[in-house]
Amino acid sequence: MKIDDYNLTNDAKFLISSMYKEYLSRLKDNSPKRSAVLFGNSESIHRLMPEWSKEDTDYTVEELIDKGLLKGHQVLGGYLDITLTTDAVAMLQMSFKDKIDIVLDYATKIKNLIIP
Known part of the structure; x- marks a missing residue:
């Protein structure tokens, strides 16, 4: 499956393509895969899209968790232990061929659709 097969907003x-770009950058910097998929809490994710409110960030994280592309623990005020799933990594590898420039191009196109 590719990213467009998941019926995502x-x-x-x-968000998922931005996280994947970060994942690839971490791998390039020799981070182990187990560490590269870790994104921390809602605040860490919010830094990827500072134009969004924290509530919108959490709402989007929830969408990706519901689709099985992220794992995370919901707590009062957000999420903890947000992680890319192996299904997400596999889907993103198929979609972007592990090429940061392709991911960046895609993310830029999508960002232009959501932030005019």
Whole structure:
């Protein structure tokens, strides 16, 4: 499956592709895969899209968790232990061929759709 097969909102497409770009950057910097998929809490995710409210960020994280592309623990005020799933990594590898420039191009196109 590719990213467009998941019936995601543009916000979710942007967030997951931004997370994947970060994942690839971490791997390039020799981080182990187990560490590269870890994104921390809602605040860490919010830094990927500072134009969004924290509530919108959490809403999009929830969408991606519901689709099985992220794992995370919901707590009062957000999420903890947000992680890319192996299904997400596999889907993103098929969609972007592990090429950061392709991911960046896609994320830019999606961002232009959600932030005019």
